Amino acid sequence: MQYVRSLVFIGQMYVAMLVLAVAYFPWALASRAGAHAACHAYCRWVIWTLGWMTGLRCEVRGTPPADEVMIAAKHQSFLDIMLIYNAIPRGKFIMKRELMFAPLLGQYALRIGCVPVNRGKRGAAIARMLADVKAGRQEGGQLIIYPQGTRVAPGVQRPYKVGTAALYEQLGQPCVPVATNVGVFWPRHGILRKPGLAVVEFLPPIAPGLDRDSFMARLETEVETASDRLMAEAGFHADR
Template sequence: MGYALQWIRSLLFSIQMYVMMFLMSLYFTPLAVLDRKWAYAGVRTYCRYVRWSAAWMIGLKSEIRGEVPQEEVLVAAKHQSFFDIIMLVSVLPKPKFIMKAILRYAPILGWYGMRIGCVPVNRGKRSEAIKSMMKAVKDGDAPAGQLIIYPQGTRVAWDGYLPYKIGINVLYRETGQTVVPVSANVGVFWPRRGVYRKPGLAVMEFLDPIEPGRSTEAFMQDLETRVEAESIALMRDAGFDPVSGIEAAKAAGKTRR
Protein backbone atom coordinates (compact mmCIF):
# COMPACT_ATOMS: atom_id res chain seq x y z
CA MET A 1 0.00 0.00 0.00
CA GLY A 2 2.82 2.38 0.90
CA TYR A 3 4.61 1.73 -2.39
CA ALA A 4 1.43 2.27 -4.41
CA LEU A 5 0.72 5.58 -2.64
CA GLN A 6 4.26 6.82 -3.23
CA TRP A 7 4.02 5.79 -6.90
CA ILE A 8 0.85 7.83 -7.31
CA ARG A 9 2.48 10.79 -5.61
CA SER A 10 5.47 10.41 -7.92
CA LEU A 11 3.22 10.36 -10.98
CA LEU A 12 1.34 13.48 -9.89
CA PHE A 13 4.62 15.20 -9.12
CA SER A 14 5.99 14.40 -12.59
CA ILE A 15 2.85 15.68 -14.30
CA GLN A 16 2.78 18.98 -12.44
CA MET A 17 6.52 19.41 -13.00
CA TYR A 18 6.04 19.55 -16.77
CA VAL A 19 2.87 21.62 -16.50
CA MET A 20 4.81 24.20 -14.49
CA MET A 21 7.61 24.15 -17.06
CA PHE A 22 5.10 25.20 -19.71
CA LEU A 23 3.43 27.85 -17.53
CA MET A 24 6.72 29.40 -16.42
CA SER A 25 7.94 29.49 -20.02
CA LEU A 26 4.92 31.61 -20.95
CA TYR A 27 6.08 34.26 -18.49
CA PHE A 28 9.86 34.13 -18.93
CA THR A 29 10.28 33.51 -22.68
CA PRO A 30 9.25 36.99 -23.93
CA LEU A 31 11.64 38.53 -21.40
CA ALA A 32 14.42 36.05 -22.22
CA VAL A 33 14.18 36.95 -25.91
CA LEU A 34 15.04 40.53 -25.01
CA ASP A 35 17.73 39.84 -22.42
CA ARG A 36 19.66 36.65 -21.64
CA LYS A 37 19.55 37.38 -17.90
CA TRP A 38 15.87 36.43 -17.94
CA ALA A 39 16.72 33.05 -19.45
CA TYR A 40 18.99 32.39 -16.47
CA ALA A 41 16.29 33.67 -14.13
CA GLY A 42 13.72 31.40 -15.77
CA VAL A 43 15.71 28.17 -15.59
CA ARG A 44 16.91 28.91 -12.06
CA THR A 45 13.38 29.71 -10.85
CA TYR A 46 11.99 26.55 -12.41
CA CYS A 47 14.70 24.32 -10.94
CA ARG A 48 14.21 25.79 -7.48
CA TYR A 49 10.49 25.20 -7.84
CA VAL A 50 11.08 21.53 -8.73
CA ARG A 51 13.27 21.08 -5.64
CA TRP A 52 10.64 22.78 -3.47
CA SER A 53 7.72 20.76 -4.87
CA ALA A 54 9.66 17.48 -4.62
CA ALA A 55 10.18 18.09 -0.89
CA TRP A 56 6.47 18.32 -0.01
CA MET A 57 4.88 16.22 -2.75
CA ILE A 58 7.08 13.11 -2.64
CA GLY A 59 9.20 13.67 0.47
CA LEU A 60 12.41 14.13 -1.52
CA LYS A 61 14.40 16.94 0.03
CA SER A 62 17.64 18.16 -1.54
CA GLU A 63 20.83 19.76 -0.30
CA ILE A 64 23.85 21.37 -1.94
CA ARG A 65 27.14 21.13 -0.06
CA GLY A 66 30.51 22.73 -0.63
CA GLU A 67 31.41 26.02 -2.24
CA VAL A 68 29.37 26.79 -5.36
CA PRO A 69 31.69 28.32 -8.01
CA GLN A 70 30.79 31.81 -9.20
CA GLU A 71 33.57 32.28 -11.75
CA GLU A 72 34.18 30.69 -15.17
CA VAL A 73 35.09 27.04 -14.51
CA LEU A 74 34.48 23.52 -15.76
CA VAL A 75 32.13 21.55 -13.50
CA ALA A 76 32.73 17.78 -13.71
CA ALA A 77 29.68 16.20 -12.10
CA LYS A 78 28.36 12.77 -11.27
CA HIS A 79 25.26 12.20 -13.40
CA GLN A 80 22.64 9.74 -12.14
CA SER A 81 19.29 11.26 -13.10
CA PHE A 82 17.44 14.36 -14.30
CA PHE A 83 17.28 15.62 -10.72
CA ASP A 84 21.03 16.27 -10.50
CA ILE A 85 20.66 18.61 -13.50
CA ILE A 86 17.87 20.39 -11.64
CA MET A 87 19.99 20.76 -8.53
CA LEU A 88 23.04 22.14 -10.35
CA VAL A 89 21.08 24.68 -12.37
CA SER A 90 19.25 25.84 -9.24
CA VAL A 91 22.48 27.16 -7.68
CA LEU A 92 25.05 27.90 -10.41
CA PRO A 93 24.84 31.56 -11.54
CA LYS A 94 25.50 30.92 -15.25
CA PRO A 95 25.25 27.19 -15.99
CA LYS A 96 25.65 25.71 -19.47
CA PHE A 97 26.04 22.17 -20.75
CA ILE A 98 27.55 20.20 -23.59
CA MET A 99 24.37 18.52 -24.83
CA LYS A 100 23.24 16.16 -27.56
CA ALA A 101 22.66 18.19 -30.72
CA ILE A 102 19.15 16.77 -31.14
CA LEU A 103 18.09 18.33 -27.83
CA ARG A 104 18.20 21.80 -29.38
CA TYR A 105 14.89 20.88 -31.02
CA ALA A 106 13.22 19.80 -27.77
CA PRO A 107 10.25 22.04 -26.85
CA ILE A 108 11.13 24.68 -24.23
CA LEU A 109 14.24 22.82 -23.00
CA GLY A 110 16.02 23.17 -26.34
CA TRP A 111 15.40 26.88 -26.73
CA TYR A 112 16.38 27.71 -23.16
CA GLY A 113 19.45 25.47 -23.45
CA MET A 114 20.69 27.43 -26.45
CA ARG A 115 19.76 30.76 -24.87
CA ILE A 116 21.90 30.15 -21.76
CA GLY A 117 24.84 29.02 -23.88
CA CYS A 118 24.66 25.23 -23.98
CA VAL A 119 26.95 23.64 -26.58
CA PRO A 120 25.23 21.13 -28.93
CA VAL A 121 27.45 18.26 -30.10
CA ASN A 122 26.67 15.50 -32.57
CA ARG A 123 27.49 12.09 -31.22
CA GLY A 124 29.72 9.83 -33.29
CA LYS A 125 33.13 8.25 -33.05
CA ARG A 126 35.00 9.39 -29.96
CA SER A 127 37.69 11.35 -31.80
CA GLU A 128 35.09 13.07 -33.97
CA ALA A 129 32.94 13.87 -30.94
CA ILE A 130 35.89 15.42 -29.09
CA LYS A 131 36.86 17.57 -32.10
CA SER A 132 33.25 18.65 -32.53
CA MET A 133 33.02 19.45 -28.82
CA MET A 134 36.16 21.62 -28.81
CA LYS A 135 35.14 23.45 -31.99
CA ALA A 136 31.71 24.17 -30.55
CA VAL A 137 33.19 25.49 -27.30
CA LYS A 138 35.73 27.71 -29.07
CA ASP A 139 33.42 28.99 -31.82
CA GLY A 140 30.29 29.45 -29.74
CA ASP A 141 28.99 32.83 -28.67
CA ALA A 142 28.02 31.53 -25.24
CA PRO A 143 28.65 33.88 -22.32
CA ALA A 144 31.24 33.11 -19.68
CA GLY A 145 29.94 30.81 -17.00
CA GLN A 146 30.10 27.33 -15.55
CA LEU A 147 30.36 24.65 -18.24
CA ILE A 148 28.94 21.43 -16.80
CA ILE A 149 30.49 18.20 -18.08
CA TYR A 150 29.47 14.64 -17.23
CA PRO A 151 32.80 12.75 -17.41
CA GLN A 152 31.10 9.37 -17.84
CA GLY A 153 29.25 10.72 -20.87
CA THR A 154 25.73 9.78 -19.80
CA ARG A 155 23.54 8.97 -16.81
CA VAL A 156 24.81 6.02 -14.80
CA ALA A 157 22.70 4.03 -12.32
CA TRP A 158 23.65 4.52 -8.69
CA ASP A 159 25.06 0.96 -8.48
CA GLY A 160 26.44 0.88 -12.03
CA TYR A 161 29.74 1.92 -13.55
CA LEU A 162 31.12 3.51 -16.70
CA PRO A 163 34.74 4.65 -17.13
CA TYR A 164 35.51 8.35 -17.29
CA LYS A 165 35.95 9.61 -20.85
CA ILE A 166 38.91 11.62 -22.09
CA GLY A 167 36.75 14.55 -23.30
CA ILE A 168 36.89 16.26 -19.90
CA ASN A 169 40.69 16.20 -20.03
CA VAL A 170 40.68 17.75 -23.52
CA LEU A 171 38.57 20.63 -22.24
CA TYR A 172 40.70 20.94 -19.10
CA ARG A 173 43.89 21.14 -21.16
CA GLU A 174 42.63 23.30 -24.05
CA THR A 175 40.66 25.86 -22.01
CA GLY A 176 43.17 26.11 -19.16
CA GLN A 177 40.28 26.40 -16.73
CA THR A 178 39.92 25.06 -13.21
CA VAL A 179 37.78 21.92 -12.85
CA VAL A 180 35.35 21.65 -9.94
CA PRO A 181 34.36 17.99 -9.24
CA VAL A 182 30.84 17.28 -7.96
CA SER A 183 29.68 14.12 -6.20
CA ALA A 184 26.07 12.97 -5.76
CA ASN A 185 23.72 10.38 -4.30
CA VAL A 186 20.69 11.54 -6.30
CA GLY A 187 20.21 8.30 -8.24
CA VAL A 188 19.20 6.25 -5.21
CA PHE A 189 16.04 8.36 -4.91
CA TRP A 190 15.34 9.50 -8.48
CA PRO A 191 16.33 6.74 -10.95
CA ARG A 192 17.34 7.14 -14.57
CA ARG A 193 14.04 5.67 -15.75
CA GLY A 194 10.59 5.07 -14.36
CA VAL A 195 8.02 7.05 -12.40
CA TYR A 196 8.72 6.00 -8.81
CA ARG A 197 10.69 8.44 -6.62
CA LYS A 198 11.86 7.55 -3.12
CA PRO A 199 11.62 9.98 -0.20
CA GLY A 200 14.88 10.99 1.46
CA LEU A 201 17.67 13.55 1.20
CA ALA A 202 19.33 13.96 -2.20
CA VAL A 203 22.77 15.54 -1.90
CA MET A 204 25.21 17.05 -4.38
CA GLU A 205 28.58 18.24 -3.09
CA PHE A 206 31.05 20.58 -4.76
CA LEU A 207 34.53 19.27 -4.00
CA ASP A 208 37.88 21.06 -3.87
CA PRO A 209 38.83 22.35 -7.34
CA ILE A 210 41.53 20.87 -9.55
CA GLU A 211 43.76 23.67 -10.80
CA PRO A 212 45.15 23.79 -14.37
CA GLY A 213 48.48 22.20 -15.24
CA ARG A 214 48.07 18.58 -14.15
CA SER A 215 49.17 15.77 -16.46
CA THR A 216 46.46 13.78 -18.21
CA GLU A 217 47.03 10.67 -16.10
CA ALA A 218 47.15 12.56 -12.79
CA PHE A 219 44.10 14.66 -13.65
CA MET A 220 41.92 11.77 -14.80
CA GLN A 221 42.87 9.57 -11.87
CA ASP A 222 42.32 12.32 -9.31
CA LEU A 223 38.97 13.33 -10.80
CA GLU A 224 37.51 9.82 -10.96
CA THR A 225 38.86 8.74 -7.59
CA ARG A 226 37.46 11.75 -5.77
CA VAL A 227 34.06 11.92 -7.45
CA GLU A 228 33.43 8.19 -7.14
CA ALA A 229 34.66 7.92 -3.54
CA GLU A 230 32.64 10.90 -2.35
CA SER A 231 29.55 9.72 -4.23
CA ILE A 232 29.80 6.30 -2.61
CA ALA A 233 30.13 7.98 0.79
CA LEU A 234 26.99 10.04 0.15
CA MET A 235 25.03 6.98 -0.96
CA ARG A 236 26.13 5.05 2.11
CA ASP A 237 25.05 7.94 4.32
CA ALA A 238 21.62 7.64 2.68
CA GLY A 239 21.47 3.91 3.47
CA PHE A 240 22.53 2.49 0.09
CA ASP A 241 25.81 0.75 -0.74
CA PRO A 242 26.66 0.56 -4.46
CA VAL A 243 30.08 -1.07 -4.06
CA SER A 244 29.06 -4.69 -4.66
CA GLY A 245 27.27 -3.79 -7.88
CA ILE A 246 30.16 -1.68 -9.14
CA GLU A 247 32.77 -4.33 -8.27
CA ALA A 248 30.72 -7.10 -9.89
CA ALA A 249 30.47 -5.10 -13.11
CA LYS A 250 34.20 -4.42 -13.16
CA ALA A 251 35.11 -8.04 -12.31
CA ALA A 252 32.96 -9.32 -15.15
CA GLY A 253 34.73 -6.97 -17.54
CA LYS A 254 31.49 -5.13 -18.19
CA THR A 255 30.17 -1.68 -17.50
CA ARG A 256 26.65 -0.93 -16.42
CA ARG A 257 24.63 2.20 -16.94
Protein backbone atom coordinates in the same frame (compact mmCIF):
# COMPACT_ATOMS: atom_id res chain seq x y z
CA MET B 1 0.56 5.93 -2.16
CA GLN B 2 4.15 7.07 -2.82
CA TYR B 3 3.70 6.08 -6.46
CA VAL B 4 0.60 8.29 -6.74
CA ARG B 5 2.37 11.21 -5.08
CA SER B 6 5.27 10.75 -7.51
CA LEU B 7 2.93 10.66 -10.49
CA VAL B 8 1.20 13.88 -9.44
CA PHE B 9 4.57 15.53 -8.88
CA ILE B 10 5.81 14.57 -12.34
CA GLY B 11 2.62 15.83 -13.97
CA GLN B 12 2.77 19.25 -12.36
CA MET B 13 6.52 19.43 -13.07
CA TYR B 14 5.87 19.36 -16.82
CA VAL B 15 2.96 21.77 -16.55
CA ALA B 16 5.23 24.18 -14.68
CA MET B 17 7.85 23.84 -17.39
CA LEU B 18 5.34 24.97 -20.00
CA VAL B 19 3.94 27.82 -17.90
CA LEU B 20 7.33 29.25 -16.94
CA ALA B 21 8.79 28.83 -20.42
CA VAL B 22 5.93 30.84 -21.93
CA ALA B 23 5.89 33.44 -19.14
CA TYR B 24 9.63 34.14 -19.40
CA PHE B 25 9.85 33.85 -23.19
CA PRO B 26 9.89 37.60 -24.07
CA TRP B 27 12.67 38.27 -21.53
CA ALA B 28 14.59 35.17 -22.58
CA LEU B 29 14.33 36.22 -26.22
CA ALA B 30 15.63 39.70 -25.44
CA SER B 31 18.40 38.68 -23.04
CA ARG B 32 20.36 35.61 -22.04
CA ALA B 33 19.82 36.77 -18.45
CA GLY B 34 16.10 36.18 -18.96
CA ALA B 35 16.75 32.60 -20.07
CA HIS B 36 18.88 31.98 -16.99
CA ALA B 37 16.19 33.52 -14.77
CA ALA B 38 13.57 31.21 -16.28
CA CYS B 39 15.71 28.11 -15.76
CA HIS B 40 16.54 29.07 -12.18
CA ALA B 41 12.86 29.72 -11.43
CA TYR B 42 11.96 26.30 -12.80
CA CYS B 43 14.67 24.54 -10.78
CA ARG B 44 13.52 26.23 -7.58
CA TRP B 45 9.92 25.24 -8.26
CA VAL B 46 10.80 21.59 -8.90
CA ILE B 47 13.03 21.36 -5.82
CA TRP B 48 10.36 22.95 -3.61
CA THR B 49 7.45 20.83 -4.87
CA LEU B 50 9.58 17.68 -4.77
CA GLY B 51 10.08 18.10 -1.03
CA TRP B 52 6.47 18.52 0.08
CA MET B 53 4.85 16.34 -2.59
CA THR B 54 7.11 13.29 -2.41
CA GLY B 55 9.17 13.73 0.76
CA LEU B 56 12.42 13.96 -1.20
CA ARG B 57 14.43 16.84 0.21
CA CYS B 58 17.48 18.31 -1.53
CA GLU B 59 20.77 19.61 -0.22
CA VAL B 60 23.81 21.23 -1.83
CA ARG B 61 27.13 20.78 -0.02
CA GLY B 62 30.51 22.33 -0.58
CA THR B 63 31.09 25.68 -2.27
CA PRO B 64 29.35 26.20 -5.63
CA PRO B 65 31.64 28.23 -7.90
CA ALA B 66 30.61 31.69 -9.09
CA ASP B 67 33.60 32.42 -11.35
CA GLU B 68 34.54 30.84 -14.68
CA VAL B 69 35.34 27.18 -14.12
CA MET B 70 34.64 23.79 -15.60
CA ILE B 71 32.37 21.57 -13.52
CA ALA B 72 32.76 17.80 -13.98
CA ALA B 73 29.84 16.03 -12.33
CA LYS B 74 28.45 12.62 -11.59
CA HIS B 75 25.16 12.21 -13.48
CA GLN B 76 22.46 9.91 -12.16
CA SER B 77 19.17 11.57 -13.06
CA PHE B 78 17.45 14.79 -14.10
CA LEU B 79 17.54 15.94 -10.48
CA ASP B 80 21.32 16.44 -10.33
CA ILE B 81 21.05 18.68 -13.40
CA MET B 82 18.63 20.97 -11.58
CA LEU B 83 20.51 20.97 -8.28
CA ILE B 84 23.83 21.86 -9.91
CA TYR B 85 22.36 24.49 -12.20
CA ASN B 86 20.33 26.09 -9.42
CA ALA B 87 23.43 26.43 -7.23
CA ILE B 88 25.49 28.46 -9.71
CA PRO B 89 24.82 31.79 -11.45
CA ARG B 90 25.40 31.07 -15.16
CA GLY B 91 25.64 27.36 -15.81
CA LYS B 92 25.78 25.86 -19.29
CA PHE B 93 26.00 22.20 -20.14
CA ILE B 94 27.73 19.97 -22.63
CA MET B 95 24.62 18.12 -23.81
CA LYS B 96 23.74 15.44 -26.32
CA ARG B 97 22.66 16.91 -29.65
CA GLU B 98 19.24 15.20 -29.61
CA LEU B 99 18.13 17.50 -26.79
CA MET B 100 18.29 20.47 -29.16
CA PHE B 101 15.02 19.25 -30.64
CA ALA B 102 13.16 18.76 -27.36
CA PRO B 103 10.30 21.30 -27.16
CA LEU B 104 11.10 24.22 -24.81
CA LEU B 105 13.97 22.38 -23.11
CA GLY B 106 16.13 22.48 -26.24
CA GLN B 107 15.43 26.12 -27.03
CA TYR B 108 16.19 27.32 -23.52
CA ALA B 109 19.30 25.14 -23.32
CA LEU B 110 20.71 26.77 -26.43
CA ARG B 111 19.74 30.21 -25.17
CA ILE B 112 21.76 29.81 -21.94
CA GLY B 113 24.79 28.69 -23.95
CA CYS B 114 24.70 24.89 -23.77
CA VAL B 115 26.95 23.09 -26.25
CA PRO B 116 25.35 20.19 -28.18
CA VAL B 117 27.60 17.21 -28.95
CA ASN B 118 27.15 14.32 -31.35
CA ARG B 119 28.08 11.31 -29.24
CA GLY B 120 28.23 8.91 -32.17
CA LYS B 121 31.54 10.09 -33.65
CA ARG B 122 34.09 10.36 -30.90
CA GLY B 123 37.01 12.17 -32.57
CA ALA B 124 34.85 14.54 -34.59
CA ALA B 125 32.57 15.14 -31.62
CA ILE B 126 35.45 16.17 -29.36
CA ALA B 127 36.91 18.49 -32.01
CA ARG B 128 33.53 20.14 -32.57
CA MET B 129 32.88 20.42 -28.85
CA LEU B 130 36.22 22.16 -28.30
CA ALA B 131 35.52 24.58 -31.17
CA ASP B 132 32.01 25.37 -29.91
CA VAL B 133 33.19 25.91 -26.35
CA LYS B 134 35.98 28.19 -27.56
CA ALA B 135 33.51 30.20 -29.65
CA GLY B 136 31.17 30.62 -26.67
CA ARG B 137 33.77 31.61 -24.09
CA GLN B 138 32.94 35.30 -24.39
CA GLU B 139 29.63 34.57 -22.69
CA GLY B 140 31.40 33.46 -19.50
CA GLY B 141 29.80 31.27 -16.89
CA GLN B 142 30.33 27.78 -15.53
CA LEU B 143 30.66 24.98 -18.09
CA ILE B 144 29.19 21.68 -16.86
CA ILE B 145 30.23 18.36 -18.34
CA TYR B 146 29.34 14.81 -17.36
CA PRO B 147 32.59 12.84 -17.75
CA GLN B 148 30.78 9.51 -18.17
CA GLY B 149 28.70 10.98 -20.97
CA THR B 150 25.30 9.82 -19.76
CA ARG B 151 23.23 9.04 -16.69
CA VAL B 152 24.72 6.19 -14.68
CA ALA B 153 22.59 4.31 -12.15
CA PRO B 154 23.95 3.82 -8.61
CA GLY B 155 26.28 0.84 -8.46
CA VAL B 156 26.91 0.76 -12.22
CA GLN B 157 30.46 1.38 -13.42
CA ARG B 158 31.06 3.29 -16.63
CA PRO B 159 34.36 4.74 -17.90
CA TYR B 160 35.23 8.43 -17.78
CA LYS B 161 35.64 9.88 -21.29
CA VAL B 162 38.68 11.73 -22.55
CA GLY B 163 36.69 14.74 -23.79
CA THR B 164 36.67 16.07 -20.23
CA ALA B 165 40.47 16.12 -20.18
CA ALA B 166 40.55 17.81 -23.59
CA LEU B 167 38.33 20.61 -22.25
CA TYR B 168 40.41 20.89 -19.07
CA GLU B 169 43.55 21.38 -21.19
CA GLN B 170 41.95 23.86 -23.59
CA LEU B 171 40.20 26.04 -21.03
CA GLY B 172 43.11 26.31 -18.60
CA GLN B 173 40.56 26.79 -15.81
CA PRO B 174 40.09 25.04 -12.48
CA CYS B 175 37.87 21.97 -12.64
CA VAL B 176 35.32 21.55 -9.85
CA PRO B 177 34.31 17.88 -9.35
CA VAL B 178 30.75 17.21 -8.20
CA ALA B 179 29.50 14.05 -6.49
CA THR B 180 25.90 12.99 -5.94
CA ASN B 181 23.53 10.34 -4.61
CA VAL B 182 20.33 11.50 -6.34
CA GLY B 183 19.93 8.28 -8.32
CA VAL B 184 19.13 6.41 -5.10
CA PHE B 185 15.88 8.40 -4.85
CA TRP B 186 15.17 9.64 -8.41
CA PRO B 187 16.14 6.83 -10.82
CA ARG B 188 17.12 7.09 -14.48
CA HIS B 189 13.80 5.56 -15.53
CA GLY B 190 10.43 5.10 -13.90
CA ILE B 191 7.97 7.22 -11.95
CA LEU B 192 8.61 6.46 -8.28
CA ARG B 193 10.41 9.19 -6.32
CA LYS B 194 11.56 7.90 -2.94
CA PRO B 195 11.57 10.08 0.20
CA GLY B 196 14.95 10.93 1.69
CA LEU B 197 17.79 13.43 1.27
CA ALA B 198 19.20 13.90 -2.23
CA VAL B 199 22.62 15.57 -2.21
CA VAL B 200 25.01 17.10 -4.68
CA GLU B 201 28.41 18.00 -3.28
CA PHE B 202 30.86 20.43 -4.85
CA LEU B 203 34.35 19.13 -4.11
CA PRO B 204 37.60 21.14 -3.89
CA PRO B 205 38.70 22.37 -7.32
CA ILE B 206 41.45 20.72 -9.33
CA ALA B 207 43.90 23.41 -10.42
CA PRO B 208 44.83 23.68 -14.11
CA GLY B 209 48.13 22.30 -15.33
CA LEU B 210 47.94 18.56 -14.68
CA ASP B 211 48.77 16.19 -17.52
CA ARG B 212 45.85 14.33 -19.06
CA ASP B 213 46.33 10.98 -17.32
CA SER B 214 46.88 12.52 -13.88
CA PHE B 215 43.84 14.74 -14.25
CA MET B 216 41.53 11.91 -15.33
CA ALA B 217 42.74 9.60 -12.55
CA ARG B 218 42.27 12.26 -9.90
CA LEU B 219 38.86 13.34 -11.20
CA GLU B 220 37.47 9.82 -11.31
CA THR B 221 38.84 8.91 -7.88
CA GLU B 222 37.46 12.01 -6.20
CA VAL B 223 34.01 11.91 -7.82
CA GLU B 224 33.47 8.18 -7.38
CA THR B 225 34.77 8.11 -3.80
CA ALA B 226 32.57 11.02 -2.74
CA SER B 227 29.54 9.66 -4.60
CA ASP B 228 29.95 6.26 -2.94
CA ARG B 229 30.09 8.02 0.43
CA LEU B 230 26.90 9.98 -0.29
CA MET B 231 25.09 6.88 -1.54
CA ALA B 232 26.15 4.93 1.54
CA GLU B 233 24.79 7.78 3.64
CA ALA B 234 21.48 7.26 1.81
CA GLY B 235 21.55 3.52 2.53
CA PHE B 236 22.93 2.31 -0.81
CA HIS B 237 26.29 0.53 -0.94
CA ALA B 238 28.03 0.22 -4.31
CA ASP B 239 30.12 -2.84 -5.09
CA ARG B 240 33.59 -1.82 -6.28
